[in-house]
Amino acid sequence: MRASAPLSLDEFQTRLLDVSQNLPRRLKQCADFVARNPDRIAVSTVAELSAAAGVQPSAFMRFCKLMGFSGFSQMQRMFRDTHAQRWPDYGTRLENLRAGGADTPSALLAEFVDAGRVSLEKLTNTVTPAQLEGAVTVLAGARMIHVIGLRRVFPVAAYLAYAFEKMNIPALLHDHVGNLGQRHAILEGDVLLAITFAPYSEETVDLVSYARDRNVEVVALTDAMNSPLHQMGATTLIVSELDVGAFRALSATFSLALALAVAVGTQREG
Amino acid sequence: MRASAPLSLDEFQTRLLDVSQNLPRRLKQCADFVARNPDRIAVSTVAELSAAAGVQPSAFMRFCKLMGFSGFSQMQRMFRDTHAQRWPDYGTRLENLRAGGADTPSALLAEFVDAGRVSLEKLTNTVTPAQLEGAVTVLAGARMIHVIGLRRVFPVAAYLAYAFEKMNIPALLHDHVGNLGQRHAILEGDVLLAITFAPYSEETVDLVSYARDRNVEVVALTDAMNSPLHQMGATTLIVSELDVGAFRALSATFSLALALAVAVGTQREG
DNA sequence: TTATAAATAGAATAAATATTCCGTTATCGG
DNA sequence: CCGATAACGGAATATTTATTCTATTTATAA
16 A cells, blocks of 8 residues: 555546556556546446446555545545545634734735635636526627626626626616615516515515516526525526625636626627 | 425425424534534534534434434435545546636636735745734834725725724725815824725825825735835835736735734734 | 423434455466 | 465454434424
8 A cells, every 4th residue: 555645636646647557457447447537437336447447445545545535535535625625624614814913914915815716617617608608698689787786796787787887788787875775766678687686685685576576587696505595586697605704705706797798788789 | 293304405405404493402513513514423422513503413413304414424425325426536626617618607607716815825935924913013012003005905895894893903005985085083192094006096005105204104905016105115015916807806915914914913812 | 481392403214335355367477 | 386475355343334222302282
């Protein structure tokens, strides 16, 4: 057995290549199978994998050890961890940094950069081309687009309004400045573009409800399928951002919002 | 228990919505957690999931049955079976998004996601720990922080103001609502935090100039060393974002801004 | 308030899964 | 071809993980 187990997919593949030549028959079968089906390791049992590879479970175990793991479980853990980028540790990691005294500004920056990167990667998972096109179609057909997003997502709403303005698309930002209501500006044929994450801001949910009562279509940027906006029948795009401590990096939300805005602009011109 | 178990992710989500209202406390926690972390179900044990959701394993079991499954194992099997379709790694998914023509909505999204990722990676190169700490120190010593950022970077300014407010740090957003000037609120001992990218907005540059004339320190988030803000003697942090067409993804700027804000909050407390 | 039902936590049990062990079979150098 | 060594298969065992059960708590309606 080897001292060091691969800690990432890259390390794993390097080691796999290293080892793959001159392998006895059954171990070679394991190597080939794993190389061809890396996606199944995280979600299968040794019994299933070994059967699929055409070997005995014990042979598969020997392969795991050959790769530097203590056994199948350790190897599987590596695949599971890298698959579902473990964000529960995220909130606590900041705590740990703080506790450990490594709480420098640059460490914080690294956290936020990392959170942003992970969120961006997740985005490609949670938004399908079909959903995106659906949302674009609805928005492109609007007489006017009403944008609402308060508190922590207000910046997103503000940038959407800016982008629409730049492209000469009629849009109104419901910014609640001076506590003036703007809801009566929502007329038939308009569309409401609402952004809210848990805990869902009451004003936003209210406005969506108001719009639905008047048969105004709603496109929602939100964080989960059980968001109240989705339950109200909005065309929903899911974007899950990571929190770092009490704050949320909005990288993915911004990318999605901009893509949406530009796509709407393009479609209206064409 | 129910006769029919969901056979696909869509069916699952429909049933989740059906069921989600009026749920007792622990079951609601399960529903929320699952809605927010569907990707973890295939690769975790009941113990892990229930712990992460903050409930007992037995509560999680009740939730599975409520969803129409015979138990956790059957539910997990559904997730594992549909898992394979979503496996392809980040690069591949991005390719898929891109595919289908240059100006489909998903191709645009891929562009923005990629731009965001690149900007985030660059950020660690253009901002040194020393610069960051310098900026934090200046801001942490401020009596009050004035934030300005207009047009395309207004969202960043807005979020900074939000973050400072959350942390009980005296801050004022110069938002120019109603064209009211707010410059006379800038007093000795305050610090101005200015954000502007080329082409530098005149109002922002003016305000920085005003502040410098009164010996008020300025921290600048800008895009190059030859920015007018840097030339005026501001403590400068450089962040270069990529443009996609006429629009700029703000991923890196946001990450930097948040790190800055949280670091200031931490330093003031300590 | 009290009676009744529903929901919950935690421990006990059942099921599944990984891992080891060892007798047998194949491989390779001489 | 023979002896030594490595690889293998399959059953036995240890461990992990799901599931059920029951005493308590919490909510609900009379």
